[in-house]
Amino acid sequence: MYLDWRKVVTMSRPELQELQNRKVRWFFQHKLPYSPYYRALFGREGLRWSDFKTTDDLRRLPFTSKVELAPTVEEPAKPRQFILQPDEHLIKKFATKGELAKILWGKLTKADVQRQLEREYKPLHLHFTTGRTALPTPFTYSEYDLHSLRETGRRCFNVAGFSSKNVGLNAFPYSPHLGFWLAYYGLLEAGLTALASGGGKIMGSQKIMDSLERLKVNVLVAIPGYTYHLLRQAVKQGRDFSNLKYIVFGAERVSPAFREKVQELLHQVKANEVQILATYASTEAKTAWIQCAEHTGYHLYPDMEFIELVDADGNRVADGEPGEVVYTALDWRGTVVVRYRTGDLAQGIDYDPCPKCGRTVPRIRTDIQRKSEMKEFHLTKVKGELVNLNNTFPIMSSIKGVDEWQLEIRKHNNDPFDLDEIVLRVSAKPGVPFAAVKDDVEKHMHADMQISAIVEEHTTEDLIDRLGMETELKEKRVIDNRPKT
Secondary structure (H helix, E strand, C coil): CCCHHHHCCCHHHHHHHHHHHHHHHHHHHCCHHHCCHHHHHHHHHHHHHHHHHHHHHHCCCCCEEEECCCCCCCCCCCHHHEECCCCCHHHHHHHHHHHHHHCCCCCCCHHHHHHHHHHHEEEEEEECCCCCCCCCCEECCCHHEEEEEEEEHHHHHHHHHHHHCCCEEEECCCCCCCCHHHHHHHHHHCCCCCCCCCCCCCHHHHHHHHHHHHCCEEEEEEEEHHHHHHHHHHHHCCCCCCCCCCCEECCCCHHHHHHCCCCCHHHHHCCCEEEEEEEEECCCEEEEEECCCCCCCCCCCCCCCCEEECCCCCCCCCCCCCCCCCCCECCCEEEEEEEEEEEEEEEECCCCCCCCCCCCCCCCCCEEEEHEEEEEEEECCCCCCCEHHHHHHHHHHCCCCCEEEEEEEEEECCCCCCCCEEEEEECCCCCCCCCHHHHHHHHHHHHHHCCCCCEEECCHHHHHHHHHCCCCCCCCCCCEECCCC
């Protein structure tokens, strides 16, 4: 079971390391063997559960990735192999001595044991990945996990420093995805009076703006792109959000330039002292982590997970060095992954106490990019070039005249064998000539990404519709329309 958070955040680094080593031994010997996938993996690799005593021993374990996890048309049941599924034989073999003693000494009836097993392992709740794979991947939560989800939500808002006297509004789209439910439980556990609006798709932006005013909301939890859209509408309508003190962003990257744009809009709705906090979440990790202030990293939960960074060859990097985020569960049930390569690239993990809040838990640095957004484009007839589409976001946020945008990748003449084209659909802010915006976009894309983009003029209303601001779970900011060959 997870520890008292107040104790965890004061532990020294050696104490946290020893805590995680104990968790590795316990989880690998008494919980992970209930996973059909990892039992088969250990058998193939000739590994023993008792071989894993410290976090360093995890290096011996092959990585797991979305290839093994995601369902396919041919194998739709693949994710079920990652659900912990104890049976009588496995319990007798892997349960702790204390668990076995209660059963053998008759302190628990068969019905009691069954209820306990169901509470700890039976899947009750589902989240799905948001579409980075061909088919959505389900992640299951047992009753035990739902308590853990509530706990991590409480920890998130504890790190953020919210008071139970605050009023919150959850503007994440209502759906079986992590963002909405973590915000729901986090606000609940933090003791805030809160409205779970379901986002623009459910409650509608007009009613959400009405609620922000009438409820005098202090904490808004939402997706960055939708928040920008909401604030833009609020400015046009002369809204008063002067009670707003915090915005918590999730599901998308938040650049310094984007923060500035949001702050500009906030000032226009009389919200002059708003702290913008970003979160980093992973469906596979079943939770999210948050900053305590705008310039700090994402505070981790070392009693519930182990996170390492690896280089392109899969080798663990040195402290403070950049690498791909690799996640290992240490105290979850339901769907469980260990040594899972997330495809997210972080600039490093800091292990010294946080300079802002003093908490001693590790912190992932905030500039995290999606590896999946680095694509190869045939921009010349000679060779393909690797273009990091992550860089488009800070570029477009930094151009003052841009109101809204969307990037499309397509083939010239829609010919699958012709050259790739990168098209930027852009709307200019009111009063700003599009020609000037177009020139800025072309110059920045060429200087910062070494590509020539086709820049098309669109209205903001058209782009809002194309992006799905009011209709989609996540805005369609980058779309790849190249025909499959």
